[in-house]
Amino acid sequence: MSDFFTTAILVATAASGVRLAVPLLFASLGETFGQRSGVLNLGVDGIMLLGAFGGYYAVLQTGSVWLGLLIGIVVGMLLGLVSALISVTLRAEQGISGIGIYLFGLGMSDLLFQKLVGTPLPITKFPKLNFPVLSDIPVIGELLFQHSVVVYLAFLAVPVSMYIINKTTFGMNIRAVGENPEAADSLGVSVNRIRYATVIIGGTLAGVAGAALAIDLGIFQQNLTNAQGFIAIALVYFGAWRPVGVMLGSLLYGFVNAIVLQLKTLAIIPPDLSDFAAMAPAIITILALVVVARRFKAPAALTKPYSRGE
Amino acid sequence: MLEMRAITKRFPGVLANDRVDFDLRAGEVHTLLGENGAGKSTLMKILYGLYQPDEGEILLNGSPVEIHSPTDAIDLNVGMIHQHFMMVESLTVAENVALGLPSNRGFRTDLDAVSERITELGTRYGLKIDPSATVWQLSVGQKQRVEIIKALFRDANLLILDEPTAVLTPQEVDQLFKTLRQMTEDGRGLIFISHKLHEVLALSDRITVLRQGRITGQVPVEGATRESLARMMVGREVKLAPDKPAVEPGRPRLRIESLTVLGDRGDEAVRSLNLEVRAGEILSIAGVSGNGQREMAETIGGLRQPTSGAIFIDDTDVAGKTPAEIRAAGLSYVPEGRMKNGCIGAFTVSENLLLVDHQKAPYVKWGLFDFGVIKEHSAQLVKQYAVKTPTLDTTARSLSGGNIQKLILAREISGTPKVLVASQPTRGVDIGAAEYIHKRLVEQRTEDTAILVISEDLDEVFALADRIAVIYEGQIMGMVDPATTSREEIGLMMAGVHPETTSDRP
Numbered sequence: 001m002s003d004f005f006t007t008a009i010l011v012a013t014a015a016s017g018v019r020l021a022v023p024l025l026f027a028s029l030g031e032t033f034g035q036r037s038g039v040l041n042l043g044v045d046g047i048m049l050l051g052a053f054g055g056y057y058a059v060l061q062t063g064s065v066w067l068g069l070l071i072g073i074v075v076g077m078l079l080g081l082v083s084a085l086i087s088v089t090l091r092a093e094q095g096i097s098g099i100g101i102y103l104f105g106l107g108m109s110d111l112l113f114q115k116l117v118g119t120p121l122p123i124t125k126f127p128k129l130n131f132p133v134l135s136d137i138p139v140i141g142e143l144l145f146q147h148s149v150v151v152y153l154a155f156l157a158v159p160v161s162m163y164i165i166n167k168t169t170f171g172m173n174i175r176a177v178g179e180n181p182e183a184a185d186s187l188g189v190s191v192n193r194i195r196y197a198t199v200i201i202g203g204t205l206a207g208v209a210g211a212a213l214a215i216d217l218g219i220f221q222q223n224l225t226n227a228q229g230f231i232a233i234a235l236v237y238f239g240a241w242r243p244v245g246v247m248l249g250s251l252l253y254g255f256v257n258a259i260v261l262q263l264k265t266l267a268i269i270p271p272d273l274s275d276f277a278a279m280a281p282a283i284i285t286i287l288a289l290v291v292v293a294r295r296f297k298a299p300a301a302l303t304k305p306y307s308r309g310e
Numbered sequence: 311m312l313e314m315r316a317i318t319k320r321f322p323g324v325l326a327n328d329r330v331d332f333d334l335r336a337g338e339v340h341t342l343l344g345e346n347g348a349g350k351s352t353l354m355k356i357l358y359g360l361y362q363p364d365e366g367e368i369l370l371n372g373s374p375v376e377i378h379s380p381t382d383a384i385d386l387n388v389g390m391i392h393q394h395f396m397m398v399e400s401l402t403v404a405e406n407v408a409l410g411l412p413s414n415r416g417f418r419t420d421l422d423a424v425s426e427r428i429t430e431l432g433t434r435y436g437l438k439i440d441p442s443a444t445v446w447q448l449s450v451g452q453k454q455r456v457e458i459i460k461a462l463f464r465d466a467n468l469l470i471l472d473e474p475t476a477v478l479t480p481q482e483v484d485q486l487f488k489t490l491r492q493m494t495e496d497g498r499g500l501i502f503i504s505h506k507l508h509e510v511l512a513l514s515d516r517i518t519v520l521r522q523g524r525i526t527g528q529v530p531v532e533g534a535t536r537e538s539l540a541r542m543m544v545g546r547e548v549k550l551a552p553d554k555p556a557v558e559p560g561r562p563r564l565r566i567e568s569l570t571v572l573g574d575r576g577d578e579a580v581r582s583l584n585l586e587v588r589a590g591e592i593l594s595i596a597g598v599s600g601n602g603q604r605e606m607a608e609t610i611g612g613l614r615q616p617t618s619g620a621i622f623i624d625d626t627d628v629a630g631k632t633p634a635e636i637r638a639a640g641l642s643y644v645p646e647g648r649m650k651n652g653c654i655g656a657f658t659v660s661e662n663l664l665l666v667d668h669q670k671a672p673y674v675k676w677g678l679f680d681f682g683v684i685k686e687h688s689a690q691l692v693k694q695y696a697v698k699t700p701t702l703d704t705t706a707r708s709l710s711g712g713n714i715q716k717l718i719l720a721r722e723i724s725g726t727p728k729v730l731v732a733s734q735p736t737r738g739v740d741i742g743a744a745e746y747i748h749k750r751l752v753e754q755r756t757e758d759t760a761i762l763v764i765s766e767d768l769d770e771v772f773a774l775a776d777r778i779a780v781i782y783e784g785q786i787m788g789m790v791d792p793a794t795t796s797r798e799e800i801g802l803m804m805a806g807v808h809p810e811t812t813s814d815r816p
Contacts, residue, residue, distance in 0.1 A: 173410075183396035186392065187384070
């Protein structure tokens with residue numbers, strides 16, 4: 001155990017926690033938009049998987065991580081559009097239809113991987129940034145200033161999301177549609193248009209999350225996300241539908257995950273118990289969810305499809 | 311300014327509007343009067359773009375218009391105050407007002423400018439409100455002000471008010487009417503939908519009456535009376551207040567002693583409330599909704615647990631007992647939510663009539679239903695209580711509100727209860743059925759039943775009550791005799807002003 005409590009290891013663990021939080025942060029911020037407008041998209045994990053494969057494959061073929069990220073965006077957008085079509089236009093039961101998207105993403109990403117790639121070939125990872133002076137500061141440098149661009153993008157997305165949701169007309173419409181779509185409709189706000197927009201934003205960010213995960217690990221395999229998309233949905237509740245809360249939740253999960261990984265690497269946890277230890281992040285998240293999330297109210301129209309005059 | 315010509319709207323199985331003509335002049339209040347389901351709301355939803363008419367045309371200021379959505383309506387300066395507030399509770403007043411409108415600052419919201427205009431409009435029309443307050447914190451009357459400001463903010467010249475007074479105290483109604491008059495003086499036209507006859511007479515310039523989708527009368531307010539309007543609504547003579555034979559009240563049969571009950575949010579909805587209802591009398595509880603009357607009724611019925619206090623039916627304390635135990639002690643209960651607690655929509659008429667006694671002889675023999683007896687019993691009740699149903703095996707939910715209410719009443723009264731609690735017994739019920747329900751309640755007094763009627767409708771309170779108890783914030787503000795008390799006095803008590811202070815007024 002004493003091996004763990006050295007500065008070098010603690011800092012490395014914390015830095016890796018920040019990195020591990022990134023896919024969750026993207027995905028749960030995206031889901032926040034959808035849920036604030038009243039749409040629960042349970043398909044996040046499926047979109048992440050296809051975004052991950054798309055991103056991986058693009059990098060494998062071209063060597064460009066940025067093209068990989070772009071493909072993740074495009075794949076996410078398209079699947080977001082499909083999700084919106086199902087839950088907004090077709091008004092499907094949101095608790096069920098998202099599972100369909102998930103299963104589709106899970107199967108399709110694996111199928112494409114088997115057909116197009118077959119053996120897990122490693123790909124180029126995101127380059128780490130190196131800030132003059134800042135990156136060389138002990139502890140803080142490693143913790144904050146030696147990450148890839150994607151990490152900074154993810155954390156930059158938090159204040160941007162806050163601004164959009166709280167300070168723009170679009171954000172006000174999102175909140176209104178999620179709480180009382182009838183009222184919004186009666187004032188000429190198009191409920192469907194707003195929900196399409198938020199679900200597509202959610203899909204896009206889920207696609208980015210998947211691509212970021214695959215390119216960060218430099219690998220793709222079946223079920224790469226390991227249900228992180230579902231954790232992301234839980235984190236939206238944990239974060240009480242607020243970007244900052246969602247960020248704190250993602251970081252908590254990232255840190256716990258990093259600690260467990262580190263303890264495994266240092267063989268502090270015996271190998272035969274490591275599968276149990278792998279559950280720790282999920283369990284801690286659920287417990288936190290139970291304790292924290294009860295105090296906040298979900299958007300009133302969450303999971304309720306809207307149609308005029310009913 | 312508005313002409314609706316030969317508007318026809320069909321829903322599956324219903325002709326909601328049948329060649330309805332309706333017009334509105336600038337500066338007038340034109341009332342649409344009719345029972346539930348008469349087609350008032352349908353007609354107005356057509357005007358506001360929520361429904362499309364099957365036939366007919368709409369002319370605004372002389373030119374034909376097509377209104378496909380509320381946005382079209384707003385663009386044509388048509389505003390609507392809905393019966394149920396159309397507001398986002400978690401947003402502020404200013405945000406609710408700004409919703410759907412373009413902002414002066416592009417994609418960013420411009421709530422300061424909106425707030426300024428809200429204050430301006432508020433001063434002009436007597437609609438004081440804090441623009442930065444969150445809507446869920448507002449009282450019902452304040453929410454209504456926000457609704458009106460929303461319409462004024464969008465320059466509504468033609469404003470539809472769908473039962474705007476349903477949830478207001480008499481004083482709030484007076485204030486609302488003042489605001490509305492100010493608006494007509496500015497040349498705006500108002501369409502007022504209501505079924506409260508005295509309000510209709512107080513506010514309108516003209517009145518159009520609808521029945522079953524057709525116009526049955528269009529009269530100026532001069533010369534109209536409550537009786538003449540009721541006749542047009544129902545199609546026959548209606549007694550608005552039942553004849554009440556004098557019954558000498560006997561001993562107290564329902565006694566509530568320092569009852570305290572928590573509401574849904576954990577606050578004290580009923581606070582050490584004391585009340586006595588005597589055999590052979592109707593005691594009406596008057597009050598604005600949300601002052602603890604629902605929680606009190608639910609506690610008497612056993613649907614909610616009190617935190618302290620006692621409820622005696624004759625000499626049995628039933629506080630905190632189960633509904634079955636309380637019913638066994640002699641309570642009958644007509645709950646506020648007809649479909650929620652009053653009956654089971656998917657069950658048949660006959661099954662619903664049986665509900666309370668479904669484990670007792672003679673309906674059950676050797677653990678099995680005796681369908682012969684059950685059928686006979688329900689056929690008799692249906693006939694006796696004039697429940698209009700095609701068969702005894704029709705599901706309750708396919709009946710009209712009035713008939714469901716009669717069905718529940720039949721079940722509850724037929725056992726000759728010691729105590730009868732009726733919550734909002736005629737809410738949303740047509741005048742004909744309400745007339746009948748009132749008659750039955752009054753008759754029940756001669757059976758020595760102690761009757762507690764909870765109602766937000768002051769007309770009903772006055773028509774039924776031997777004594778009126780006014781409830782405010784979970785306590786009885788005062789007990790008055792309907793024969794010697796005015797609506798205004800009760801209204802003040804409903805708003806929380808003590809009766810002692812009211813009598814001191816000049």
